[in-house]
Amino acid sequence: MPKRVAIVGIGQTKHEESKGHYIYYESDFEAAKLALEDASLTRGDLDTVIASGWDAIDGRTISDMHTCMAIGGYLKDSSHVGEDGIMALAYAYLRIASGLFDIALVAGHGHREANVDAVTRIVFDPLFARPAGRNYIITMAMQANAYMHKYGVSKEQAAKVVVKNRANGVRNPYAHLDSPVTVEEVLASRPVAYPLKALDCPPESVGGVALILAAEDVARRITDKPVWIRGIGWAIESYEMGSKDLAEIPSLTAAAQRAYQMAGIKRPLDEFDLAEVHEATSFHELMDYEALGFAEAGQGAKLIDEGTTEMGGKLPVNPSGGSLCTNLFGASGLVRAAEAALQLRGDAHGRQVAGAKLALAHGLSAPAGAAAPTNCVAILERG
Amino acid sequence: MARRAAIVGVGLTKCSSHRRDVIYPELVHEAVSAALADANLEAKDIDAVVYGSMDPFDGVFAPERWNVDACVGAGASNKPFMKITTGGTTGGSVALGGYYHVTSGLFDVVLVVASQRVGETLEAQLVLNTAIDPIYERWMGGGAIMVGANQASSHFHYYGTTEEDLAMVAAKNYANALNNPYAHLQRHLTVEDALKMRMISWPLRLSDCCPSSDGACAIILACEKRARKITNTPAWIRGAGQITDNYYIGDRPWFQDWEALSILGRHVYKQAKIGNPLEELDVAELYNAFTIQEIIECEALGFCEPGKGTELLRKGVTSMDGKLPVNPSGGTLCTNPIGATGLVRIAEAALQVMGKADKRQVANAKTALAHVWGAAIGFHVLMILDKEAL
Amino acid sequence: MTQEEEILIMPGAWNLPFRHTAGRFASRFFRELRDNKKIFGVRCPECRRVLLPPRPLCERCLASIDEWVEVGHQGTLEAFTICYVPFLGLPPPPTATIMVKLDGADSCLSHVLSGVDLSDVDKARELVKIGMRVEVVWRDQRKGEISDIEYFRPVA
Numbered sequence: 041m042p043k044r045v046a047i048v049g050i051g052q053t054k055h056e057e058s059k060g061h062y063i064y065y066e067s068d069f070e071a072a073k074l075a076l077e078d079a080s081l082t083r084g085d086l087d088t089v090i091a092s093g094w095d096a097i098d099g100r101t102i103s104d105m106h107t108c109m110a111i112g113g114y115l116k117d118s119s120h121v122g123e124d125g126i127m128a129l130a131y132a133y134l135r136i137a138s139g140l141f142d143i144a145l146v147a148g149h150g151h152r153e154a155n156v157d158a159v160t161r162i163v164f165d166p167l168f169a170r171p172a173g174r175n176y177i178i179t180m181a182m183q184a185n186a187y188m189h190k191y192g193v194s195k196e197q198a199a200k201v202v203v204k205n206r207a208n209g210v211r212n213p214y215a216h217l218d219s220p221v222t223v224e225e226v227l228a229s230r231p232v233a234y235p236l237k238a239l240d241c242p243p244e245s246v247g248g249v250a251l252i253l254a255a256e257d258v259a260r261r262i263t264d265k266p267v268w269i270r271g272i273g274w275a276i277e278s279y280e281m282g283s284k285d286l287a288e289i290p291s292l293t294a295a296a297q298r299a300y301q302m303a304g305i306k307r308p309l310d311e312f313d314l315a316e317v318h319e320a321t322s323f324h325e326l327m328d329y330e331a332l333g334f335a336e337a338g339q340g341a342k343l344i345d346e347g348t349t350e351m352g353g354k355l356p357v358n359p360s361g362g363s364l365c366t367n368l369f370g371a372s373g374l375v376r377a378a379e380a381a382l383q384l385r386g387d388a389h390g391r392q393v394a395g396a397k398l399a400l401a402h403g404l405s406a407p408a409g410a411a412a413p414t415n416c417v418a419i420l421e422r423g
Numbered sequence: 424m425a426r427r428a429a430i431v432g433v434g435l436t437k438c439s440s441h442r443r444d445v446i447y448p449e450l451v452h453e454a455v456s457a458a459l460a461d462a463n464l465e466a467k468d469i470d471a472v473v474y475g476s477m478d479p480f481d482g483v484f485a486p487e488r489w490n491v492d493a494c495v496g497a498g499a500s501n502k503p504f505m506k507i508t509t510g511g512t513t514g515g516s517v518a519l520g521g522y523y524h525v526t527s528g529l530f531d532v533v534l535v536v537a538s539q540r541v542g543e544t545l546e547a548q549l550v551l552n553t554a555i556d557p558i559y560e561r562w563m564g565g566g567a568i569m570v571g572a573n574q575a576s577s578h579f580h581y582y583g584t585t586e587e588d589l590a591m592v593a594a595k596n597y598a599n600a601l602n603n604p605y606a607h608l609q610r611h612l613t614v615e616d617a618l619k620m621r622m623i624s625w626p627l628r629l630s631d632c633c634p635s636s637d638g639a640c641a642i643i644l645a646c647e648k649r650a651r652k653i654t655n656t657p658a659w660i661r662g663a664g665q666i667t668d669n670y671y672i673g674d675r676p677w678f679q680d681w682e683a684l685s686i687l688g689r690h691v692y693k694q695a696k697i698g699n700p701l702e703e704l705d706v707a708e709l710y711n712a713f714t715i716q717e718i719i720e721c722e723a724l725g726f727c728e729p730g731k732g733t734e735l736l737r738k739g740v741t742s743m744d745g746k747l748p749v750n751p752s753g754g755t756l757c758t759n760p761i762g763a764t765g766l767v768r769i770a771e772a773a774l775q776v777m778g779k780a781d782k783r784q785v786a787n788a789k790t791a792l793a794h795v796w797g798a799a800i801g802f803h804v805l806m807i808l809d810k811e812a813l
Numbered sequence: 814m815t816q817e818e819e820i821l822i823m824p825g826a827w828n829l830p831f832r833h834t835a836g837r838f839a840s841r842f843f844r845e846l847r848d849n850k851k852i853f854g855v856r857c858p859e860c861r862r863v864l865l866p867p868r869p870l871c872e873r874c875l876a877s878i879d880e881w882v883e884v885g886h887q888g889t890l891e892a893f894t895i896c897y898v899p900f901l902g903l904p905p906p907p908t909a910t911i912m913v914k915l916d917g918a919d920s921c922l923s924h925v926l927s928g929v930d931l932s933d934v935d936k937a938r939e940l941v942k943i944g945m946r947v948e949v950v951w952r953d954q955r956k957g958e959i960s961d962i963e964y965f966r967p968v969a
Contacts, residue, residue: 041528042527042528042529059834060834061836061837062834062836062837062869063834063835063836063838063839063868063869064833064834066836066869066870069869069870069875069877072875073875073877076875082875083874083875094478094484094485095478095479095508096478096479096484096485096829099829099831099833101477101478101479101510102477102509102510102797102798104509104510105510105670105798105799105801105802106670108667109667109669109670109870109872110870110872112872112875113667113872114667114668114669114872114873114875115666115667115668115683115686116666116667117664117665117666117667118665118667119507119509119516119519119520119665120507120508120509120516121505121506121507121508122478122485122487122506122507122508123505123506127505127506130505131505131507131520131523133527134523134524134526134527134529135523135527137527137528137529138425138426138523138526138527138528139425139526140425140523140526151834152832153831153832153833153834154829154831155829155830155831158828158829158830159484159829162482162483162484162827162829163483163484163485163488163489164483164489165446165447165483165489166482166483166823166825167446167823273503274503274504274505275501275502275503275504276472276491276497276498276501276502276503276504277491277498277501278491278492278498278499279488279489279490279491279492279498280492280498290501291501293501294501298503405506407484407485407488408485408488408489411488412487412488412489412491412498414504414505414506443820443822444820479827482825482827484827543825568896568900569894569896569910572894572896573892573893573894573912575894576892576893576894576943577892577943580942580943581943621897621898622897622934623896623897623898624894624895624896624897624898625894625895625896625897625934625937625938626894627894669872669873671864671866671868671920672912672923673865673866673912673920673921673922673923674864674919674920674921676891676892676912676914676920676921677891678892
């Protein structure tokens with residue numbers, strides 16, 4: 041039987057346009073110290089640390105040589121996932137569930153030192169895709185377009201996602217973008233790649249996030265508010281974008297199914313009190329609703345039209361403001377998990393969903409955009 | 424008690440300077456198919472995939488995306504897939520990742536893949552330079568070779584090791600590689616030949632330095648119930664772990680010793696219930712990117728006292744017919760598909776314990792140790808494999 | 814090889830621009846080199862080690878650092894090698910790369926040694942030894958980077 045695992049410490053920096061006085065791994069350091077303080081633990085209590093992110097984004101090969109030091113990894117058993125931080129959560133979960141480690145710290149950061157478009161361009165193979173002009177945002181735009189076209193979703197409907205998330209971000213003291221926008225402003229913003237306008241896309245934020253996980257028996261000694269990981273699942277998709285229906289996200293569907301099965305979830309729209317999803321773009325949040333089973337295929341936009349996923353609705357999605365307000369490229373998924381955990385502890389000041397007991401956290405790890413994305417879903421439950 | 428896990432299948436590719444005959448997914452597929460065939464399994468039997476590569480070398484960043492379907496069609500079937508990358512220890516870290524996938528209880532049969540296409544890079548050192556801190560140290564260039572040279576230079580100074588000792592390590596590994604059909608460098612090299620080779624960075628000559636290779640490796644791990652059904656010769660994981668030293672090597676300038684490895688060794692020996700490694704290990708695959716490292720690794724791993732590694736060498740203890748053969752495969756010195764090399768060390772150790780190492784088989788090998796180092800000689804991984812489960 | 818068998822090789826290059834934030838520690842260190850010809854380490858408030866190059870945290874104590882300590886311009890050579898092949902990014906060979914523990918510091922700076930004839934490896938080994946004393950040679954025109962220390966040379 042896998043050991044039960046809980047989140048016992050949460051650390052998050054204020055996310056900003058820049059932290060000029062920091063070297064990039066100081067965001068990991070700040071978040072790790074906040075998480076340790078939150079859990080009343082010290083570096084000595086950690087059995088393992090897992091770092092996350094991409095070397096080519098950090099501009100340093102083996103970037104974890106720096107980030108592991110900044111998060112307490114010195115002389116410890118550490119590792120690094122070349123993924124969004126949500127996968128560090130998944131890996132730490134496995135280490136603790138095995139019974140071989142009791143306490144793990146996972147962390148991630150975002151900065152603005154790289155040209156994300158240039159880096160994601162070189163994830164594509166040099167033979168076919170790169171010469172055809174592919175990068176992260178271009179493939180996400182192609183996917184948004186395919187979805188829009190197949191189901192007749194309008195740009196206004198997608199813009200409502202932005203309005204919702206930006207309004208939520210106003211009340212989140214950690215959020216990078218903390219001012220509201222209107223549908224008109226979204227539609228009038230600078231075109232990026234059809235159908236995406238600038239405000240349909242997440243910003244580039246600087247900041248750090250860290251979580252401390254513990255095995256069941258240890259968790260109870262650390263905190264009286266453990267957040268249990270009741271289920272977790274992840275899955276990848278094919279690289280060849282020409283061989284699949286871009287209007288769906290099968291890796292997210294598969295990840296959700298695994299997590300739901302593990303957690304015994306049958307009716308996600310009814311059972312969850314909130315969801316923090318890692319929306320790649322405004323359109324993707326609607327696609328995420330469908331892949332997560334909140335709506336039937338092609339019906340995601342109904343939820344935004346009916347206000348179901350607003351703060352006062354049946355299933356608030358992204359009470360934190362989501363990645364449209366705060367986007368650490370390489371750790372946004374981990375921020376979603378941190379926010380979901382804060383909600384379940386009743387610590388999501390200003391943005392609290394009252395009485396939250398069960399939450400879904402979703403992270404996307406996709407250096408090649410819609411080509412071979414990895415989606416991860418965690419089901420969190422108040423202890 | 425953690426779930427038992429074993430390696431039940433191994434797949435290697437022939438390594439060379441540049442495998443021009445294949446594109447990247449084909450190279451990966453070669454290793455993955457070999458592992459599946461070795462374990463007599465099909466793609467559908469794999470529950471999850473763990474992938475490792477050291478990214479900047481291949482000309483494609485995050486190559487696991489392009490290669491996803493070469494890994495048992497993981498993309499097409501939306502399998503769980505995780506990328507682990509930790510520099511030179513990637514091959515070891517990814518094996519640990521697979522181990523924890525199985526011991527977690529969530530997955531029964533896991534494919535671990537590691538790959539590298541150094542041949543696609545014109546100047547590998549340029550890439551290695553990008554590992555050096557751009558703020559303080561990158562202006563100096565250099566990288567792996569200089570750190571290895573520091574290890575040799577200091578070991579000479581403090582322990583009286585000589586260039587001839589290094590040449591003996593080279594000759595031993597090159598001779599072993601001739602028995603390994605997957606090795607990159609396969610040539611005859613005597614001690615005299617080695618001592619005449621060009622000096623790269625004193626005291627390391629060309630023969631003291633590993634090549635950079637194209638290659639891929641795959642292993643399949645399984646939980647106990649499945650392992651016993653899949654093969655009669657599982658290689659049980661008796662102990663495993665990693666250690667992380669800090670980035671700034673200036674903080675630990677005593678290159679003649681390798682403390683982090685000693686600390687990890689004690690920890691993993693304890694897990695594996697090994698009291699006397701020289702007696703209880705039958706074979707070791709050590710990450711000898713530079714000849715001097717094989718000597719220091721023997722010392723750090725407790726095969727002998729610090730500074731006495733050359734005695735083990737000169738007495739033939741670590742030769743193929745010695746008490747504890749080291750690197751029957753020819754080691755990293757003869758084959759180095761960087762991000763995959765660590766997994767090759769583990770795969771070779773597994774083949775020994777499974778009795779499948781053909782001409783490089785150490786007779787009656789029951790207990791094998793595999794070692795991987797990386798980063799600024801600061802990351803280490805160890806895995807101990809055994810014919811019997813602990 | 815016929816046209817059917819020809820395997821193509823496609824050239825490629827990564828051109829990845831970055832704007833690396835040096836942060837306040839490296840920035841102050843470099844400013845002191847450039848403007849004052851001073852070399853600073855930083856001291857961990859818990860383990861009290863003086864660390865070079867300066868950095869915002871001590872990884873052993875996981876403590877924030879804020880104490881600056883000036884260190885000497887002479888030190889001890891703790892480790893070295895001499896490169897005989899051209900490496901991209903290094904001066905043309907032969908070059909001696911070294912680790913030097915400056916007086917007052919607990920950790921070593923990575924740098925290069927010059928002012929010594931390294932061309933004959935056997936002679937060079939007589940001139941460059943672990944434990945020898947070395948000193949800073951400053952660049953006349955300094956820019957605020959580590960190479961403002963042009964090289965180290967043996968103390969006469």
